[in-house]
Amino acid sequence: MKKALLGIGLLGSVGALVALQATRRGGGYYSSNNSTRVVVLGAGFGGLAAARTLARNRDGLDLDVLLVDRANFHLFTPILYQVATGGVEPDNVTHPVRYATQADGFRFQESNVQKISVEDKCVYTDDGPIYYDYLVVALGATNNFFGLASAEENSFTLKTISDGIELRNHIIDAFERAEVEQDPEVRRRLLTFVIVGAGPTGVELAASLRDLASHVLLKEYPGIDPGEVRVVLVEALDRILLALDDQLRQNAMKTLQSKGVEVLLNTPVADVEKGGVRIKDGSFIPSETVVWTAGVKANPLVADLPGEKGRDGRVRVNDFMQLPDHPEIYVIGDCAMYFMPGEQRPLPPNAPVAIAGGKTAAINIIHTLKNEPLEPLKYKYQGELVSLGKNNAVANIMGIKFSGFIGWLVWRAVYLYKLEGFKNKASVLVDWLFGVFDRRETSKLPVTPSKVPSESVAE
Amino acid sequence: MKKALLGIGLLGSVGALVALQATRRGGGYYSSNNSTRVVVLGAGFGGLAAARTLARNRDGLDLDVLLVDRANFHLFTPILYQVATGGVEPDNVTHPVRYATQADGFRFQESNVQKISVEDKCVYTDDGPIYYDYLVVALGATNNFFGLASAEENSFTLKTISDGIELRNHIIDAFERAEVEQDPEVRRRLLTFVIVGAGPTGVELAASLRDLASHVLLKEYPGIDPGEVRVVLVEALDRILLALDDQLRQNAMKTLQSKGVEVLLNTPVADVEKGGVRIKDGSFIPSETVVWTAGVKANPLVADLPGEKGRDGRVRVNDFMQLPDHPEIYVIGDCAMYFMPGEQRPLPPNAPVAIAGGKTAAINIIHTLKNEPLEPLKYKYQGELVSLGKNNAVANIMGIKFSGFIGWLVWRAVYLYKLEGFKNKASVLVDWLFGVFDRRETSKLPVTPSKVPSESVAE
Numbered sequence: 001m002k003k004a005l006l007g008i009g010l011l012g013s014v015g016a017l018v019a020l021q022a023t024r025r026g027g028g029y030y031s032s033n034n035s036t037r038v039v040v041l042g043a044g045f046g047g048l049a050a051a052r053t054l055a056r057n058r059d060g061l062d063l064d065v066l067l068v069d070r071a072n073f074h075l076f077t078p079i080l081y082q083v084a085t086g087g088v089e090p091d092n093v094t095h096p097v098r099y100a101t102q103a104d105g106f107r108f109q110e111s112n113v114q115k116i117s118v119e120d121k122c123v124y125t126d127d128g129p130i131y132y133d134y135l136v137v138a139l140g141a142t143n144n145f146f147g148l149a150s151a152e153e154n155s156f157t158l159k160t161i162s163d164g165i166e167l168r169n170h171i172i173d174a175f176e177r178a179e180v181e182q183d184p185e186v187r188r189r190l191l192t193f194v195i196v197g198a199g200p201t202g203v204e205l206a207a208s209l210r211d212l213a214s215h216v217l218l219k220e221y222p223g224i225d226p227g228e229v230r231v232v233l234v235e236a237l238d239r240i241l242l243a244l245d246d247q248l249r250q251n252a253m254k255t256l257q258s259k260g261v262e263v264l265l266n267t268p269v270a271d272v273e274k275g276g277v278r279i280k281d282g283s284f285i286p287s288e289t290v291v292w293t294a295g296v297k298a299n300p301l302v303a304d305l306p307g308e309k310g311r312d313g314r315v316r317v318n319d320f321m322q323l324p325d326h327p328e329i330y331v332i333g334d335c336a337m338y339f340m341p342g343e344q345r346p347l348p349p350n351a352p353v354a355i356a357g358g359k360t361a362a363i364n365i366i367h368t369l370k371n372e373p374l375e376p377l378k379y380k381y382q383g384e385l386v387s388l389g390k391n392n393a394v395a396n397i398m399g400i401k402f403s404g405f406i407g408w409l410v411w412r413a414v415y416l417y418k419l420e421g422f423k424n425k426a427s428v429l430v431d432w433l434f435g436v437f438d439r440r441e442t443s444k445l446p447v448t449p450s451k452v453p454s455e456s457v458a459e
Numbered sequence: 460m461k462k463a464l465l466g467i468g469l470l471g472s473v474g475a476l477v478a479l480q481a482t483r484r485g486g487g488y489y490s491s492n493n494s495t496r497v498v499v500l501g502a503g504f505g506g507l508a509a510a511r512t513l514a515r516n517r518d519g520l521d522l523d524v525l526l527v528d529r530a531n532f533h534l535f536t537p538i539l540y541q542v543a544t545g546g547v548e549p550d551n552v553t554h555p556v557r558y559a560t561q562a563d564g565f566r567f568q569e570s571n572v573q574k575i576s577v578e579d580k581c582v583y584t585d586d587g588p589i590y591y592d593y594l595v596v597a598l599g600a601t602n603n604f605f606g607l608a609s610a611e612e613n614s615f616t617l618k619t620i621s622d623g624i625e626l627r628n629h630i631i632d633a634f635e636r637a638e639v640e641q642d643p644e645v646r647r648r649l650l651t652f653v654i655v656g657a658g659p660t661g662v663e664l665a666a667s668l669r670d671l672a673s674h675v676l677l678k679e680y681p682g683i684d685p686g687e688v689r690v691v692l693v694e695a696l697d698r699i700l701l702a703l704d705d706q707l708r709q710n711a712m713k714t715l716q717s718k719g720v721e722v723l724l725n726t727p728v729a730d731v732e733k734g735g736v737r738i739k740d741g742s743f744i745p746s747e748t749v750v751w752t753a754g755v756k757a758n759p760l761v762a763d764l765p766g767e768k769g770r771d772g773r774v775r776v777n778d779f780m781q782l783p784d785h786p787e788i789y790v791i792g793d794c795a796m797y798f799m800p801g802e803q804r805p806l807p808p809n810a811p812v813a814i815a816g817g818k819t820a821a822i823n824i825i826h827t828l829k830n831e832p833l834e835p836l837k838y839k840y841q842g843e844l845v846s847l848g849k850n851n852a853v854a855n856i857m858g859i860k861f862s863g864f865i866g867w868l869v870w871r872a873v874y875l876y877k878l879e880g881f882k883n884k885a886s887v888l889v890d891w892l893f894g895v896f897d898r899r900e901t902s903k904l905p906v907t908p909s910k911v912p913s914e915s916v917a918e
Contacts, residue, residue, distance in 0.1 A: 072635060073902035089550040089886075094902035098679035110635045127639060162905040176531060176569045180586060220557035423893045427548075430889050434882045443532035443553035445904075446621045 035064035038365055039123060039132040041113055042299075043069035043097045044077075045351040046333030047138035048420075049358030055106040057366050065106035068123070068130065072096060072110045075161055076419050078351065079428070081201060083164030085208040086172075086216070086440030090165055092427040095420035113139070116304045118326055134328050134365045138358060139302065141334035141349055144295035144312060151196070151272040155292035158201060167291065169444040171209070172217075174288055179223040185286070191229045192287040194277050196269055197294030198235035199242070200386045203252065205291060206233040207389035210259045215390065215438045231261050232285060234277065236268035236294075241394075243348075243384055248394040251403040255388045269294075296349055298335045305329065310337045310346065319376035321361045330364070332357030338377065351418075352382055385411050390435075494523035497824055498582060498591040500572055501758075502528035502556045503536075504810040505792030506597035507879075508817030514565040516825050524565035527582070527589065531555060531569045534620055535878050537810065538887070540660060542623030544667040545631075545675070545899030549624055551886040554879035572598070575763045577785055593787050593824045596761065597817060600793035600808050603754035603771060610655070610731040614751035617660060626750065628903040630668070631676075633747055638682040644745070650688045651746040653736050655728055656753030657694035658701070659845045662711065664750060665692040666848035669718045674849065674897045690720050691744060693736065695727035695753075700853075702807075702843055707853040710862040714847045728753075755808055757794045764788065769796045769805065778835035780820045789823070791816030797836065810877075811841055844870050849894075 040051045051067040058065070073094040082088045101108045111125035116137070123130045143159060145152040156167045171193070178190040193209055195202045210231045218226050233240070233256070240256075240263065241249050256263055271278035276286040298313035307323050308316040314337035315323065321336065323329045333354030337346045347353045356379040364374045383396040393407035395414075402410045412432065419425050434440075499510045510526040517524070532553040541547045560567045570584035575596070582589045602618060604611040615626045630652070637649040652668055654661045669690045677685050692699070692715065699715075699722065700708050715722055730737035735745040757772035766782050767775040773796035774782065780795065782788045792813030796805045806812045815838035823833045842855040852870035854861040861869050871891065878884050893899075 071903070072631065089548055090904055091548040091550070091900045091902060094904070096679070096901045098901070102679055109639060160905075165905070172531065180568060220555070220561055423898045426893070427886065427889055430886055434885070439882045441550045442555045442557070443550060444530070445549055445553070446619075446624070 042138035046354030046358040053362030070112040081205040084167040139299035141296035144297040198240035202293040330361035501597035505813030505817040512821030529571040540664040543626040598758035600755035603756040657699035661752040789820035
């Protein structure tokens with residue numbers, strides 16, 4: 001009954017969203033040859049915020065804003081782990097960039113960036129050169145294997161939509177193969193899922209995968225014994241979710257364990273082999289599915305840029321998000337290393353920081369063109385949100401802490417609000433509604449095994 | 460306003476569906492070594508109907524029903540063309556077979572069939588042999604290029620979920636490339652979409668593609684002139700939609716033309732080249748996108764079976780859907796050639812015929828085991844349904860004819876009813892709701908270029 005009420009409530013929200021729909025379509029926007037050319041690289045959270053802010057504030061200026069990405073969609077990464085576990089459909093977390101260009105009046109080009117040339121003031125792409133007067137580099141991050149080649153080769157990752165679909169297919173496939181497999185050791189290896197790294201992505205994936213197994217797959221594969229399925233979360237440090245405070249962390253830990261996720265702390269990985277994970281102490285966890293969520297580093301293209309770089313490849317920017325020696329180049333989001341005044345650690349590579357950086361970069365380009373003084377980055381820490389699977393999450397919003405069912409409602413409300421696109425909001429709501437009834441997407445969609453999403457469709 | 464009301468109405472239907480949800484989960488079903496083994500090949504409309512009918516009527520019998528398919532999902536092919544044009548999401552037309560096994564109590568195995576051996580009473584698969592006492596062959600159809608190798612090589616087709624996603628990506632990609640292309644001839648070729656064959660699939664795809672271009676893409680690609688986009692429907696015969704009566708056919712023709720689809724009748728294709736279609740009279744239509752919907756033939760695996768075969772590869776069955784010389788083998792759906800008493804033409808390869816055949820085969824296996832007399836095929840022609848895009852369709856249901864907006868409502872109601880899976884019904888309804896607002900899925904999902912869906916995920 002509680003389930004039914006939840007369902008009706010979620011559905012009612014779809015209705016409310018429909019009623020609220022604003023059709024904000026603008027006409028196409030075209031530039032003259034004399035326009036100031038601003039090129040934004042990357043249609044993630046930061047790049048999209050930069051392009052929009054530029055387009056919306058260009059009044060009086062002859063500004064041509066061009067957003068470039070190798071994919072034709074913005075990916076809503078915070079719930080990508082739900083694509084991997086069948087909780088939401090791939091199409092519901094991808095939002096075509098051109099929807100935004102229509103509404104906001106900037107241009108888009110789907111191209112793969114090969115090289116940024118600071119000297120030529122040019123970005124070289126698969127489709128030819130793109131010259132700029134101002135450049136915003138928002139190319140995001142890639143996985144950090146910390147030099148562990150074996151991990152790069154043998155792990156699944158969770159950064160692109162391909163990654164999500166590929167992992168989902170692989171998980172279903174493991175169950176499919178396990179059910180017909182006679183050798184108990186092979187079955188066990190097929191049904192052991194190891195996630196390396198207990199940051200938010202690792203924890204959210206572990207909880208969701210455990211729920212998928214317990215509430216959905218074990219019913220569909222009656223030949224598999226519940227005791228054969230293991231979800232193991234492996235963490236090098238002595239605790240999970242570093243950014244959370246003790247109380248929320250303890251709540252999260254309790255929830256993970258009550259679900260049956262095995263959390264191994266102080267367990268640094270030495271090697272990811274074909275059939276499992278080797279721990280530094282020499283022990284071995286046999287597994288056909290190792291997911292690496294242990295770290296990120298800046299997009300390697302950032303290496304072309306001059307200036308001081310961090311160990312994770314991020315390039316140091318000034319208070320206005322500019323490269324110190326090239327004020328026409330702004331670097332934001334996961335590509336930028338920025339220290340708030342008085343802070344010892346740079347801002348973390350996450351969506352709110354990227355959005356704040358994108359807005360600051362855009363506003364400062366406008367200021368420059370109007371000969372106005374620049375503004376330093378405006379960023380205020382807003383909190384943390386970590387989903388713990390079915391009906392459970394921990395959240396810290398502006399210092400107010402939530403756990404359990406209320407945390408879960410808060411988590412969903414915030415992400416639904418932040419999700420790009422009205423159709424996506426409604427569709428994710430429907431996906432979540434069915435999740436309440438333990439219905440998930442378990443069809444194996446045919447997907448390229450490539451880990452680079454756009455390569456498969458590019459010419 | 461009409462749009463908003465339509466939206467609310469469709470949304471209300473989601474609510475009604477939620478309220479009606481029946482959770483019919485059964486437990487797992489396992490067979491003993493002495494069970495009679497019935498193997499059903501193919502989880503399309505016919506195979507699914509056969510497996511369900513067997514499982515639901517096995518009371519008193521020790522029957523092991525195993526359904527085998529190379530994909531782990533049932534594909535709802537009637538709206539696959541909407542996947543190709545962004546009208547519905549791929550996940551919403553794929554229904555995991557194991558959902559059905561749970562509810563209905565049969566077993567499923569995901570395996571690719573290599574060969575059927577009548578002598579060994581065995582089906583050889585990539586995962587080893589599967590022995591049977593009774594076999595139901597429901598392997599469906601593949602594309603018929605009528606020996607035209609160039610067409611097979613250079614055409615898109617529309618039979619698998621890969622086909623649908625691949626075509627969708629390609630259409631979006633053509634617009635993306637056209638907008639940055641300077642050469643007017645190349646632009647024109649990129650923006651000309653040729654569909655060969657004016658049967659239901661060809662007509663539905665042409666109408667939906669024309670709507671996608673006019674109502675969605677031309678708004679998103681302001682650099683493309685509406686006059687540059689062509690959708691051409693090429694048909695060798697002197698009319699479209701052979702199976703319809705004259706009045707509905709004329710209505711359909713008028714609708715297609717008013718939308719701007721160019722219909723070329725009496726236009727047999729000689730060759731499909733890399734950059735376009737060569738007509739028998741020597742003329743050439745330059746196009747980067749040729750879709751072949753001109754015909755089907757039985758799955759080539761049926762060639763292993765003994766007996767009389769038609770030119771389209773279908774094997775002749777008796778009134779009970781058995782192979783005449785092998786009564787333990789039933790062949791149904793697109794693999795079977797069956798003449799209703801007194802008819803000169805075999806039943807067509809479509810879903811209602813496949814479902815009737817599947818039920819008849821299943822019932823006759825039960826009858827055989829109970830030493831009861833067999834029943835001949837029960838099939839009654841129910842009519843035709845052809846969608847003509849936005850707010851338009853022609854339908855003939857039990858002799859009652861519908862056109863235009865009413866036809867469109869009937870079309871949607873019927874297919875929504877027939878769609879497998881409650882989550883799919885609700886999600887397709889949401890997709891359709893947004894279609895009313897001209898919102899379609901235009902993200903290019905990364906998909907394997909292979910035309911065989913399961914190969915990409917199989918081991």
